[in-house]
Amino acid sequence: MNLEEYSGIWVFLEVKDGQIAPVSLELLGAGRQMADKRGVPLAGLLIGEGVASLAEMVFPYGADEVYLYDEEIFRDYRTESYMRAVLECVEKHKPEIILYGATSTGKDLASAVATDLQTGLTADTTMLDVNAETGLLEASRPAFGGNIMATILCKKHRPQMATVRPKVMKALPPDPNRTGQIIRETIELREEDIRTKVLEIVRETKEKVRLDEADVIVAGGKGLGSREGFELIHRFAEKIGATVGASRDAVEAGWIDHQHQVGQTGVTVTPKVYFAIGISGAIQHIVGMQNAGLIIAINKDPEAPIFQSSHYGIVGDAFEIVPILMEAFQKMPDKEVQYGGKI
Amino acid sequence: MLHIVACIKQVPDTKIIKMNPKTNTMDRSSAPAILNPYDAHAVEEAVRLKQRYGGVVSVVTMGPPPAVKAIRKCVEIGADEGYLITDRAFAGADTLATSYALTKAIEKISEIKPVDLVICGKMTIDGDTGQVGPGIARRLDIPPLTNVNKVVEVNQSEGYVIVHRKLEDGYEVIRSTLPCLFSVEKEINEVPYSPLPNMLRAARYQPVIWAVNDLGEIDRTLLGLKGSPTIVAKVWPPEKPKGGERLEGTAQEQVSRLMEILQEKQGLFRVKEEQV
Ligand SMILES: Cc1cc2nc3c(=O)[nH]c(=O)nc-3n(C[C@H](O)[C@H](O)[C@H](O)COP(=O)(O)OP(=O)(O)OC[C@H]3O[C@@H](n4cnc5c(N)ncnc54)[C@H](O)[C@@H]3O)c2cc1C
Ligand SMILES: Nc1ncnc2c1ncn2[C@@H]1O[C@H](COP(=O)(O)O)[C@@H](O)[C@H]1O
Numbered sequence A: 001m002n003l004e005e006y007s008g009i010w011v012f013l014e015v016k017d018g019q020i021a022p023v024s025l026e027l028l029g030a031g032r033q034m035a036d037k038r039g040v041p042l043a044g045l046l047i048g049e050g051v052a053s054l055a056e057m058v059f060p061y062g063a064d065e066v067y068l069y070d071e072e073i074f075r076d077y078r079t080e081s082y083m084r085a086v087l088e089c090v091e092k093h094k095p096e097i098i099l100y101g102a103t104s105t106g107k108d109l110a111s112a113v114a115t116d117l118q119t120g121l122t123a124d125t126t127m128l129d130v131n132a133e134t135g136l137l138e139a140s141r142p143a144f145g146g147n148i149m150a151t152i153l154c155k156k157h158r159p160q161m162a163t164v165r166p167k168v169m170k171a172l173p174p175d176p177n178r179t180g181q182i183i184r185e186t187i188e189l190r191e192e193d194i195r196t197k198v199l200e201i202v203r204e205t206k207e208k209v210r211l212d213e214a215d216v217i218v219a220g221g222k223g224l225g226s227r228e229g230f231e232l233i234h235r236f237a238e239k240i241g242a243t244v245g246a247s248r249d250a251v252e253a254g255w256i257d258h259q260h261q262v263g264q265t266g267v268t269v270t271p272k273v274y275f276a277i278g279i280s281g282a283i284q285h286i287v288g289m290q291n292a293g294l295i296i297a298i299n300k301d302p303e304a305p306i307f308q309s310s311h312y313g314i315v316g317d318a319f320e321i322v323p324i325l326m327e328a329f330q331k332m333p334d335k336e337v338q339y340g341g342k343i
Numbered sequence B: 001m002l003h004i005v006a007c008i009k010q011v012p013d014t015k016i017i018k019m020n021p022k023t024n025t026m027d028r029s030s031a032p033a034i035l036n037p038y039d040a041h042a043v044e045e046a047v048r049l050k051q052r053y054g055g056v057v058s059v060v061t062m063g064p065p066p067a068v069k070a071i072r073k074c075v076e077i078g079a080d081e082g083y084l085i086t087d088r089a090f091a092g093a094d095t096l097a098t099s100y101a102l103t104k105a106i107e108k109i110s111e112i113k114p115v116d117l118v119i120c121g122k123m124t125i126d127g128d129t130g131q132v133g134p135g136i137a138r139r140l141d142i143p144p145l146t147n148v149n150k151v152v153e154v155n156q157s158e159g160y161v162i163v164h165r166k167l168e169d170g171y172e173v174i175r176s177t178l179p180c181l182f183s184v185e186k187e188i189n190e191v192p193y194s195p196l197p198n199m200l201r202a203a204r205y206q207p208v209i210w211a212v213n214d215l216g217e218i219d220r221t222l223l224g225l226k227g228s229p230t231i232v233a234k235v236w237p238p239e240k241p242k243g244g245e246r247l248e249g250t251a252q253e254q255v256s257r258l259m260e261i262l263q264e265k266q267g268l269f270r271v272k273e274e275q276v
Helices: A022-038 A052-057 A079-093 A104-117 A227-240 A248-252 A283-289 A305-309 A318-330 A335-342 B037-053 B065-077 B095-112 B132-140 B196-204 B251-263
Strands: A009-013 A042-048 A065-070 A097-101 A121-125 A127-130 A137-143 A148-154 A160-164 A181-184 A196-203 A216-220 A243-246 A273-277 A294-299 A312-315 B002-007 B010-012 B018-020 B025-027 B033-035 B055-062 B081-085 B117-121 B144-155 B160-167 B170-177 B180-184 B208-210 B230-236
Touching (some): A042 A079, A052 A181, A065 A079, A097 A104, A104 B095, A227 A243, A227 A318, A243 A248, A273 A283, A294 A305, A305 A312, A312 B251, B033 B037, B037 B144, B037 B180, B055 B095, B065 B196
Parallel strands (some): A042 A065, A294 A312, B002 B117, B055 B081
Antiparallel strands (some): A127 A137, A137 A148, A148 B230, B010 B033
16 A cells, blocks of 8 residues: 555534534634645545535535535435545545544444444544654554553555544634535445435433533432432532533432433533532543533542542532532622523 | 354453452453353343243353353253363464354354254453444354344244344334344343252263364464454553542531632533422
8 A cells, every 4th residue: 555645634614503513613723724734735525415515514614625515415324325425535535534423423424434444533532733754643442441542553554544523623713715626426325325224313302411512410329329319410500500420320320311411421511610529530421521611529528539620629518519510609799690590 | 043143252350350459461360261241142042042942052252261150150041062172272362263263163062953043142251343243144154133122033944033222212123034143232131140960960061172173164364363453562551640639627618619719610510409
């Protein structure tokens, strides 16, 4: 394999609810830095039906080019059809690096593509860098259940690929003056060639918890003791307009739904304020919330590791402290203004 | 009669594992080896499909000889046959090399009895990638169906399956040709306590053990460390944020101090009035 033939950095642009997924914009931000370091173009790869108008939208976020596959066969995401488009495009234009969001779609697609290309794929990356001269991608990720961090390289194969966790890279502030080039691609692909059909897409009516977008999170752990105990978290969160988060042990105890789980196997969150209540602070939890602006821990064990990872700690019983806190919020000056403002 | 192969792995229990702080390697003796928890659900789903449609469940694993124990655990859950592929040549495999070796094993199992369906776990707790399942599917040239959280129908005579794939905000209903591969979510089933007859059978069960030479025509350059495009260049302990301020005093005093700090951020909070 002649590595020199491969040049340029690509980001797979995932479309979600008719928009470019936030993680794709984050990856354009990270990709832009790497492309500048290397002196190569940054391209987006956009696949779908009726998505042409979205292509324009990514130039302000740093892309120089967008490869666009806009065809009926791509209406729903399917591994086999999307994979064909990526494989063809790679063969034609030979990028040195491709980044995907570590979402269910991004991971599914990247795993299939990597196998066909016989190249390396680093999963759930949380740090990215590139060597300016060699173009070697340095993709780092937590390994062994978060017990270590590892940097993964792919020296002899191209493109180098990684899936990257949402919310760890930063999107650039959009620059409306930036423009770029849309490159329309076509592909010979018939519906009969695709072995899977999407019969129906069901959106759960249950209101989706947007933990990853929350400004304030009140998270509870095993220390709440029971499902009834966990109610305290709900009450506190509701009082201050926060979103409820949880540790895995609280989820596994059945006190709260998995979609509230923060951490390595849950959601990565970056709120302005994070309350960790009755959470011991295992590394797998910490990796999901350590980038919060202000972390406040309430735990009755003064030795609990959570205190190592929080800005302010209160040693005490949650059932004593939280009610006092709620009362204090109640008395917070000019709350009327804010509360009124909300309505 | 369905023939279902579940791919399973023995892993160190990363929840209680200790790391050697000098070398940043796992102290394997500190952690018991267990069946990858996600794979228990893969085996359980295979067993349920067997009960529903009739058939045979085989499990396959690539790993060191003690992985026989993980296979026995699968027999407890209800697997009929187990295959261990073990060889020094497999050592150091990344996901690409792992999917190659497992594909060769599944092809060999298929010679004994044609395989209709392959089921993998969502991910392993040590490798933690979820890439091996789709990799196997691509190599076998069967559709990869990831994030499966419900199997609606497996229709062997007409050669199709209908499943639910979990999405971030719901699920999609997929129809695929059979054979195919599922990677299943943990929530797809609950693994009950094993019935006594299974336990008894498992205790004595001896799986089929194959080395590289038993797998037929195989390209050795695609196995193990040699066949792995990715390398681990560096490992280091995750940075522990240094602790901040410990608030002092009585509960009331600590809360008052915290409220002072939060005043600066007050625009964030919308306090809900008590309802009287
Ligand atoms: C591969 C892997 C992935 C994982 N992924 C995640 C993940 O995504 N998210 C996650 O959270 N975990 C994850 N974990 C689990 C993680 O290792 C911990 O087991 C888990 O975070 C512990 O939850 P906890 O802090 O609620 O419970 P515990 O560890 O039991 O801690 C409870 C805490 O509450 C305190 N407490 C008890 N009573 C009170 C009281 N009345 N008032 C105040 N404090 C009290 C105790 O002092 C203790 O510190 C993962 C583990 C593995 C192996
Ligand atoms: N060594 C192995 N032997 C058998 N199956 C494996 C092995 N490694 C991974 N798998 C399967 O692939 C799934 C995903 O693994 P991973 O890509 O390592 O997260 C697992 O849940 C297993 O079903």
